[in-house]
Amino acid sequence: MPVPYTKLVIEHFKHPHNVGEIKNADVKVTEGSPACGDMLTLYLKVDPETHVIEDIKFQSFGCASNIATGSILTDIVKGKKIEEAAKITWKDAVKALGGLPTVKIHCSVLAADALHSAVEIYMEKTGLVKEKKPTTKEIVMSKLSHVVDPLTGIDVVRSGLIKTIHIKDGIVTVILDLPKEHQFAKNIEEEILERLEHLWDVTAVKVIFEG
């Protein structure tokens, strides 16, 4: 076949494994945005006793490489303990696929980033994180730097969409310089909740649109 992909990439692209949503997932996380050319949502279901990943599913608004890496990466970590999953890198995914064209490597990086975010959120949620740091503005900002405005492809921190962040009595309030009617307001709100809600000392997250 004249396409620049390995047989395995094509196979995973044509018939991707672990596709879809998990309704009662322990973690749902989205990495990237359509504007960057890639977007991947991961769902994790983890055994609370053993911390083994029982089920993992993904959805992709991406190209062939994005879909193929999502497929193989979820294959690799399914059945693994959460700590082991944390060690899987994009290189493992690319290796398992028999290689990717150089310009497509970033697709695998995105998939691995999504996995690492999901693992991190799970560990924070379940108290597996050893050091429990109080949630500060800086921590909130660093979490939100993964939330991307689909229109510009720039994350909400860098694009200056975040007006203010208040943290009081476990309630995090994020005020966005964005109208409520913005095409992607709902997506952005959802992603912000995904990134913050589970933090150990956070009881509620409020997203306010003031654009």
Add this chain to the structure above:
Amino acid sequence: MRVYLDNAASTKMDKRVIDAMIPFFLEKYAVPSSQFTHTYGLEVKDAVDEARASFVERIGGKHPEEIIFTSGGTEANNLAVKGVAYANMDKGKHLITTQVEHNSVLNSFRRLEEEGFEVSYLPVNENGIVDMDVLTRCIKKETALISVQYGNHETGTVQDIREIAKLSKEKGILFHTDAAIAWPYLPIDAYNWGIDLITLSPHKFYGPKGIGILFVKKGTKIKKVLDGGFNEFNLRPGTENTPAIIGAKKAAEIFSKEDVDRILLLKKRLIRGIETTIKHVEYNGSKEHSLPHIANLTFKYIEGEAISLRLDFEGIAVITGSACYSKNLQASYILLAMGKNHEQAHGSIRFSLSKYNTEEEIDYTIQKTGEVVSDLRKLSPLGREDEE
């Protein structure tokens, strides 16, 4: 089934074109450069002159020497833009073009900018059309050239070049149009419409590759950009590609209006088929002012490289304006200039038709596109097939 729908990139040559070219490889292979040459050369020169006369007539020129044969549309555009800019510096160093031109036009202007020219890149509206008022406002005393494409190679949107030519004439500015993808699908009438330079590209209409044509109206101040001999009225040096010149002439000769009408029907069938069977589809460009053979559609919530690769598995050849498809990972500058966001460019697909396509092929494409889109949407986190 194999369906080639990338005809805006290049077309299958017509067998009659090849037949016309063959003697110019095997028998009439001498160079046509001088009128005082040997009989071998004169024979070829006659044929090349006929080709010139034929193009002059078809595009509404008046003199055979107004036709300059080049190595392709890219070279013709380079010659038009740079050649006119260099030759008219006494008038001024301001030039006007649009944001949606072919790279050979855009990058020629960018080169001129590096060399100290000032260039205005006109924006387009959401349908890809240049606003005449904006153009009028951009014109200065020093403006030496306006270059606006006839039709767009990615969306098929057609500009009102008659109005632009009229305005250019009123203001005393030279006007070039890149008609590489538009002609002969749409007619052009150089003198009557008041166009000074026109770029044509025969491999877009079943002719050979490696040949382009620049019409330069008699009296237009233009400088050659390649240095060499005195060929092509001292505007384009290098041995004439005579087989391709003859092939280009033949392709233009046999190009038929009936084929265009049929292609347009096929395109309408394709658009209607897709729009009635697939949800969340956006048409990119102007439906009203459009080339008969190009349609550009965005399938929301999914990515274009994935769509085109899946369609390729089904034997269907199309391209996308998605960043994932391009060498530089940039989304289509044309769709972005039309105010489309990255997400819209991400899921865009260009279908471009030819006289060789059939109704069966179009119906097959509609069906397979539906399957591929529905399949990929099942993977997408952004939206669902069943949602309104």
